[in-house]
Amino acid sequence: MNAATPSRISLAPLHAVLAQLDDFILGKPRETRLALACLLARGHLLIEDVPGVGKTTLAHALAAMLGLAFQRVQFTSDMLPADLIGVSIYDRDSHAFRFHAGPVFSQVVLADEINRATPKTQSALLEAMEERQVTLDGETRELPDPFFVIATQNPSSQIGTFPLPESQLDRFLMRITLGYPDVAAERAMLLGEDRREMLRDAKPVISLAELADSQHAVRRVHVAPALVDYVQALCRATREAPDFHNGLSPRAALGLLAAARAWALLAGRDMVIPEDVQAVFAAVATHRLLARASNRPQPELVAKLQAAVAIP
Amino acid sequence: MNPDRLDRTQILALLAVLTGLLLPHAGRLPSWLLGALAILFGWRIWLIRTQGRMPPKWVLLPITFGLIVGVFIEFRTLLGRTGGIALFAALIGAKLLETRSRRDALLLVYLGYFLVVTNLLFDQTMALAAYLCAMVLIITTLLIGWHTLGGWTGQWRVAFKQARFAGVLMLQALPVMALLFVFFPRIEGPLWRLPQDRGSIRSGLADSMSPGSFSNMSKDDSVAFRVSFEGERPAQELLYWRGPVFLDYDGRTWTQSPPNATTSPRIEGGTQPPLRYAITLEPHQRPWLLALDMPATVPDEGRMSDQLQLVGRRQVSKRLRLELSAYLQYRAGVDEDEAMLARALVLPEEGNPRARQQAAAWRTLPPQARVDAVLQLFTGQGLQYTLAPPLYGSNAVDDFVYGGKQGFCEHFAGAFVFMMRAAGVPARVVGGYQGGEENGDYLIVRQADAHAWAEVWLEGQGWQRVDPTFAVAPSRIEEGLASAVNDSDLPYLLRLDNNLVKRAQLALDSMVNGWNQWVIGYTPERQRQVLKRLGITDLLSGKFVAVFLGSIGLCIALIAGWLLWRMRPPKPDAARQLWDSFCRRLAAYDLVPARAEGPRDFAQRAMARLPQRETEIQAILDCYLAARYGSGGGLEQLKQRVVGFGR
Structure with missing residues (x-):
């Protein structure tokens, strides 16, 4: 459709990743595309939905496709920060403390049911997410690159959850919901292979270098002043709207732009157009905009706001 | 908390503003009322501090009624200017004690705006106007604060922002205010009796001249009048501002005979066109007007008397601006009637024998030579011009000319006229002012510039001005009072040295003059002139209404248009x-x-x-x-x- 493609990088591996992902998560091409865009924009992903709709499968599949080292951490209410970050243990042979790295030292960390952990543990992870490093016993340790956190959480109305505070929600670039599959997709899944076996057999379709190149290419996608005007208009509208507690932060505005760039790259364009911003806006904005009335994210209010902001 | 309830800072701000607005009235209100107001204000503050209950109606009603009765007893009326203000102030004080909600406070704010206007009924000086502008800014800020959520937030930054908004509102109202000032029909005469506060203080020339009456004024630096010339300002020695004419002498005091304005002598100008100028008189509570010698036109506000003196229709009790013209070269009263000439020769029965005798000896000379003879006598005698002449006895002229030889202008003019009459030349003393100080594009004439000179009537030439002071001390006339006498005897403003205080005073005077000319001096007559220039002759005509409302509408439209233009979306690329x-x-x-x-x-x-x-x-x-x-x-x-x- 559009002739202009980002120079020097091949989109084939990325499209292969998308095709594979769609084999795992049936009938959700838009959500899988958002998840990949989030990774390309170096953002962390929050998947929020009721249990059993494939949150963990998506996270697994994404790590497997990209050939990244993967650690899964099941968050529980008795989990401690050390369980996540690691701990220094005295080594008798060398007469010194030796650091045993926790699961956070991994390229993809799947934080399952993050809102079941206490705020203390939550914040340990979120700190690592923002700084991309961990400081323990006065020593700062770099986390691997790429470092990508996929967190899943159940809707906060469920029993035994500690909802993430707004400041920590802001660190997730996107929040997506999977929702129930449609009839045809569900039927295909029921008749198809076992997902667990598929995952075990899955082979990476993109190399680490190709992934790094793609992440680099995202930053080169052109953003024109007219598009910045649109991003600003959207952010200003969220700040002026009476429906929400707080508007989008400057960090969110940066995230929105980065996500739109990634989306444009996946579409094979070397410039961002307003439709790219619109495509990622709900995923980037919804979890950051708590409705005044319910104190919870309300996607329909975000959609209404987006429809009301004219493209400058 | 009920948003309609007032918090303490709001009440305190309101109290402060009302106090500021009542302050200029303080001198006009009886002391018992000031005391009562202080108690009511203090009571309200005490209620804030103690969070106490407001007084119930049965307490408030007798207080209010008592105040009203008190005002009535004091002024014998509840209306009128001062009585009305007293009643108003009393009711505001009472209202404070039932001000609970924002609605009550808003009422007081609107009353505050009215208080601003009442101040102008008494005084219209520039300083008061500036003060009231500041007050309007403060009330408006208060109003803005109450109409935006939260009101006073305890942050000066916010209050400053609101004040700036109030200032912008006032600036936007400025053009409309100016239009209303120019166009709104001015009311002829006062609504009720206008300021007479200054009536008690009479300053300036008196209607008689005795030794000391002019030298006493020489230390008074208050302004007598201000003049702006149309075109070139004449030389200093031509600036004789003609005031009362003193015709009758009783041996000690020269008195003005009541001017008769039914007939006046003929005035012929020279070859030059009359000099046009505008003069703004400070109120001096006398009927005469001051005009440059010799008046060429008679203004609507006055008439020309038989003594060539401009007389107002009523005494000058408020600032008066006149547009006049003068002949610097003239022949006046060539056909003067016999009765006037006879009166200009009358001398007291006795006194001053030596002067009489010497003057009588000159009767054989032609009249002009007699004038010169007297002037020569004065210079020959070595008479001195001084601010502090000695007190002379019953033969004042003899004592002055042949004895003490020290005198001020009244001595010179008096002695000269005495000797002229003794020599048989009709003569009279003219009082007024001489000279003036240039300040920018206008001239300030002060009380200290008061001067007396003489006028002699010569056959074929009419009344001619002769200034014996000029013959003796020409620097008094050419360069002003300060150069002719010892400088340090004079107050600051009258001295020669140009120090900072004097310059600042002159700059201030320039502002006051502008205010007087353009704001106070905008009388119904001037309004008529301005409107006539716009082609409007009738205040009730359709054209007036169209121009009046049209210009205001245009003004508002321009401001609104400008605001909208500023809010316009940027032009797309x-x-x-x-x-x-x-x-x-x-x-x-x-x-x-x-x-x-x-x-x-x-x-x-x-x-x-x-x-x-x-x-x-x-x-x-x-x-x-x-x-x-x-x-x-x-x-x-x-x-x-x-x-x-x-x-």
């Missing part, structure tokens, strides 16, 4: 303009982009709707996206395609 025109073309096919519909989505919708033009639309979309969201360029191509799309 060239690519967007082309895209918009493309969208307008598609509107013919009932394709209109939704509010948040992106260009690609809209183009796809258009292509689905118009499959036969798919390639065209796609090309335009590609060009537009590249030009506006890409790295630019391709504008020309986009233009061609969009223009081509129409055909």
Whole structure:
């Protein structure tokens, strides 16, 4: 459709990743595309939905496709920060403390049911997410690159959850919901292979270098002043709207732009157009905009706001 | 908390503003009322501090009634200027004690605006106007604070922002205010009796001249009047400001005979056209007007008397601006009637024998030679011009000319006229002012410039001005008082040295003069003149209403237009303009982009709707996206395609 493609990088591996992902998560091409865009924009992903709709499968599949080292951490209410970050243990042979790295030292960390952990543990992870490093016993340790956190959480109305505070929600670039599959997709899944076996057999379709190149290419996608005007208009509208507690932060505005760039790259364009911003806006904005009335994210209010902001 | 309830800072701010507005009235209100107001204000503050209960109605009603009765007993009326203000102030004090809600406070704020106006009924000086402007700014700030959520937030930054907003509002109202000032029909005469506060203080010239009456004024630096000339200012020695004429002498005091304005002598100007000027008199509570010798025109406000003196229709009790003209060369009263000439020769029965005798010896000379003889005598005697002459006895002229030889202008003029009469030449003393100080484009004449000179009547020439002071001390006339006497005897403003205090005072005077000329001096007559220049002769005509309302409407429209223009959205760039025109073309096919519909989505919708033009639309979309969201360029191509799309 559009002739202009980002120079020097091949989109084939990325499209292969998308095709594979769609084999795992049936009938959700838009959500899988958002998840990949989030990774390309170096953002962390929050998947929020009721249990059993494939949150963990998506996270697994994404790590497997990209050939990244993967650690899964099941968050529980008795989990401690050390369980996540690691701990220094005295080594008798060398007469010194030796650091045993926790699961956070991994390229993809799947934080399952993050809102079941206490705020203390939550914040340990979120700190690592923002700084991309961990400081323990006065020593700062770099986390691997790429470092990508996929967190899943159940809707906060469920029993035994500690909802993430707004400041920590802001660190997730996107929040997506999977929702129930449609009839045809569900039927295909029921008749198809076992997902667990598929995952075990899955082979990476993109190399680490190709992934790094793609992440680099995202930053080169052109953003024109007219598009910045649109991003600003959207952010200003969220700040002026009476429906929400707080508007989008400057960090969110940066995230929105980065996500739109990634989306444009996946579409094979070397410039961002307003439709790219619109495509990622709900995923980037919804979890950051708590409705005044319910104190919870309300996607329909975000959609209404987006429809009301004219493209400058 | 009930948003309608007032918090303490709001009440305190209101109290402060009301106090500020009542302050200028303090001198006019009886002391018992001031005391009562202080108690009521203090009571309200005490209620804030203690969070106490407001007094019930049965307490408040007797207080209010008592105050009203008190005002009535004091002034014998509840109306009128001072009585009305007293009643108003009393009621404001009582109202404070039932001010609970924001609604009550707003009422007090509006009363505050009215208090601003009442101050102007008593005094219209520039200083008061500036003070009241500041007060209006403060009340408006208060009002803005109450109408925005939260009111006083305890942050000065916010209060400052509100004050700035109030200032902007006032500035925007300024043009309309100016138009109302110029156009709103001025009321002839006072609504009720106008300021007479200054009536008690009489300053300036008196209606008689005795030794000391002029030298006493020489230390008074208050302004007598201000003059602005149309065109070149005449030389200092020609600036004789003519006031009362003193015709009768009783041996000690020269007195003015009541001017008779039914007939006046003829005045002929010289070859030069009359000099036009405007004079603004400070109130001096006397009927005469001051005019440059010799008046060529008689203003509406006055008449010319038989002694060539301009007399007002009533005494000058408020500042008066006159547009006059004068002949610097003139012949006046060539045909003067016999009775007047006879009176100008009358001398007391006895006294001053020596002067009489010497003057009588000159009767054989021609009249002009007699004048010169007296002037020569004065210079020959070595008479001195001084601020502090000795006190002379019953033969004042003899004592002065042959004895003490020290005198001020009244001595010179008096002695000269005495000897002229003794020599048989009709003569009289003229009082007034001489000279003046230049300040920018106008002249300040002070009480210290008061002067007396003589006028003699010569056959064929009429009344001619002779200033014996000039003959003896020419520097008094040419350079002013300060150069002729010892400088340090004079107050600051009258001295010669140009120090900072004096310069500041003069700058202030210049501002006050402007205020007097353009604000206070804008009388019904001047309004008529201004309107006449605009071609409006009748205040009730349709043309007046059209110009009046039209100009105000235009003013408001201009300000509103400017505000809207500032809020206009920025002009879209060239690519967007082309895209918009493309969208307008598609509107013919009932394709209109939704509010948040992106260009690609809209183009796809258009292509689905118009499959036969798919390639065209796609090309335009590609060009537009590249030009506006890409790295630019391709504008020309986009233009061609969009223009081509129409055909």
